[in-house]
Amino acid sequence: MKIVFASAEVSPIAKTGGLGDVCGSLPKALAKLGHDVTIFMPCYRQAREWFANNGVELEEALPTTHVSWADWAAESNFLRTTLPGTEIPLILVANDYYFRRPHIYSPRFDGYDDGIERFTFFCRAVVRGCELLGIAPDIVHAHDWHTALLPVYLHSGLRRTDQFEHARSVYTIHNLNYQGIGAAERFPSFGLHSRYWAPDALEHFRDVNLMKGGIILADQVTTVSPTYAREIQTPEHGAGLDGILRSLAFKLQGIVNGIDVEEWDSETDPYLRSHFSAQRLAGKNLSKRALLRELKLPLKAKTPLLSFISRLVDQKGIDLLIAALPHMLAAGAQAVILGSGEPRYENALRQIAAQHPDSCRVVIGFDNPLAHRIYAGADILLMPSMYEPCGLNQMYALRYGTVPVVRLTGGLADTVIPFHGANLETANGFGFLSTNAADFFTATWLAMLNYREPKTWRRLQANGMAADFSWERSAREYESVYHRALNS
Numbered sequence: 001m002k003i004v005f006a007s008a009e010v011s012p013i014a015k016t017g018g019l020g021d022v023c024g025s026l027p028k029a030l031a032k033l034g035h036d037v038t039i040f041m042p043c044y045r046q047a048r049e050w051f052a053n054n055g056v057e058l059e060e061a062l063p064t065t066h067v068s069w070a071d072w073a074a075e076s077n078f079l080r081t082t083l084p085g086t087e088i089p090l091i092l093v094a095n096d097y098y099f100r101r102p103h104i105y106s107p108r109f110d111g112y113d114d115g116i117e118r119f120t121f122f123c124r125a126v127v128r129g130c131e132l133l134g135i136a137p138d139i140v141h142a143h144d145w146h147t148a149l150l151p152v153y154l155h156s157g158l159r160r161t162d163q164f165e166h167a168r169s170v171y172t173i174h175n176l177n178y179q180g181i182g183a184a185e186r187f188p189s190f191g192l193h194s195r196y197w198a199p200d201a202l203e204h205f206r207d208v209n210l211m212k213g214g215i216i217l218a219d220q221v222t223t224v225s226p227t228y229a230r231e232i233q234t235p236e237h238g239a240g241l242d243g244i245l246r247s248l249a250f251k252l253q254g255i256v257n258g259i260d261v262e263e264w265d266s267e268t269d270p271y272l273r274s275h276f277s278a279q280r281l282a283g284k285n286l287s288k289r290a291l292l293r294e295l296k297l298p299l300k301a302k303t304p305l306l307s308f309i310s311r312l313v314d315q316k317g318i319d320l321l322i323a324a325l326p327h328m329l330a331a332g333a334q335a336v337i338l339g340s341g342e343p344r345y346e347n348a349l350r351q352i353a354a355q356h357p358d359s360c361r362v363v364i365g366f367d368n369p370l371a372h373r374i375y376a377g378a379d380i381l382l383m384p385s386m387y388e389p390c391g392l393n394q395m396y397a398l399r400y401g402t403v404p405v406v407r408l409t410g411g412l413a414d415t416v417i418p419f420h421g422a423n424l425e426t427a428n429g430f431g432f433l434s435t436n437a438a439d440f441f442t443a444t445w446l447a448m449l450n451y452r453e454p455k456t457w458r459r460l461q462a463n464g465m466a467a468d469f470s471w472e473r474s475a476r477e478y479e480s481v482y483h484r485a486l487n488s
C-alpha cells in the first residue's frame, strides 16, 4: 500500500508528546510490513535545528511553489530527507511566516493564535506536494485536528483528481480535547463548498470544529486505545463530540500505541551507564544509585523511589499528585518529578520539593536523557491521569522494571494489570478508579508495601518487562483498518 502520513509532530525531529512518538515510529513498523510510506510534516525552526545539529542536509524536493486555495496563496518550499535511521521519505513543508517560531505551537508574533491558518496551509501544501511529487496514495493517514482537513478535502472532490482517485482516508484521534475550534468566519478560508458548513461536517454550534470534520468525513477513524475508544463515546470524556462518536462507532477502532523498543531497551540504552534485563536486575539497582547521586538524594535501603514524568497540565492528574505527594513522602518514599507546563503546577511542585529537601526533587524542563535515567532508576511510576488516550510513560516504565501506579482510564486500563493479591501471575502494577487523591495515595501505599516484599516485587517487574509493546503488533491492526478503508 502507498500510505501518506501527515502530522504536526514527528519524533525525534519535533515532538511535544505521544503524537510525535506515534508518527516517528508507526511508519517504520508499516515499512517493515512492506508498505510504502511517505511522511509530511511542517518545517519548524526546531526541525531545521535538529537536522543541522545532526549533520543532515535538507534537499530541495521542488522549486519554490505557490500553494493556492480559496482566495489564499502562500509560498511553500518542499524539503526532502528521510525519517532518521530509515529510508522512509520525509517531506518538510517550509514557510517561514507560518513555521519559523520559537515553539512548535507558538502563536503569531502579535500573540494572535493562528493555528487553524497554519495547519490549513499545511494540509493544502500536502495535497500540492503529492501532486507535484507524483505521490498517488492509497491511504492518507491524518492525525489530530491539525491535519483533520485532509479527510475533508478528500471527501469534497479531491478524489476526482488523478492523484487521489484511489485514496481513502484514516483519521487518528490522539487527544480528543484539542479540536481545532475557530470562529465561523474561518470557514471560507478552507476553500470548501458551503455544504461543509453544516452540523454533519465542520460546523459545531456555530463554530468551526476541525476534529469533528475529520471524524465525520474520514473513511475510518481510530484512536489510541480500546478503552479510550469507548470512553470518548460518553458525555464525561466525549468533549462535546460523544454523540457523533456514538453514531459513528461502526467505523471507530481503538489501537494501543507501540513503543520504539530499540530506543527503549534497558539492555542497550545509550543514556544509561548500567544496563539490565528481567533476568539480570543488578543494573537497575546501579541505575537507581546513579540517579539518586545525580539528584543529590541520599541512598536509603528499602525506600521506594517514586517518579513522575509528564507535561504539567490538568489532564495528567497534577492536582491529585500535589495533594497526595506530601503524604507519600511522609510515608517513607523518595520522589523525582520531571515536567514542564502550567506555572501554577510548576510552582506548587517546586514548593513541595523545597519542603522536603531530603526526599523530593522537582526538575522543571523537557529532558529526554534524564527521562530515560528516571525510568531506569525509579522503582514506581505515578500516572494519576484524569484521562489518558494511550499513554506511553507507563509502557516505558513497565519495560524498565519500574512498576506503574495508574488511574485506570484510557490506555492505562489497557496496559496496566493492577495487583489485587490473587493475580501475581499476570499483574504488572497498581491502579485506582476514582478521581480522589486519597484513593491515589492508597494505591501508591499498596505499591510501597509490596515493594518491601522482594519476591512479589520481582514478579511484578518481570510481568511488566515481558509484555509485547512492539509497534509490529499495532501496525498489523492499522493494516486491517487501511484494508477496511479501501473497501469502504
Ligand code: ADP
Pocket: 016, 017, 018, 019, 021, 309, 310, 311, 338, 339, 340, 365, 366, 367, 368, 371, 390, 391, 392, 393, 394
Ligand atoms: P502526552 O502525549 O499526553 O504528553 P504520552 O504519555 O503519550 O503523553 O507521551 C509523553 C511522552 O513525552 C513520553 O515520551 C514522555 O517520556 C515524554 N515526556 C513528557 N514530559 C517530559 C519531560 N519533561 N522530559 C522528557 N520527556 C518527557
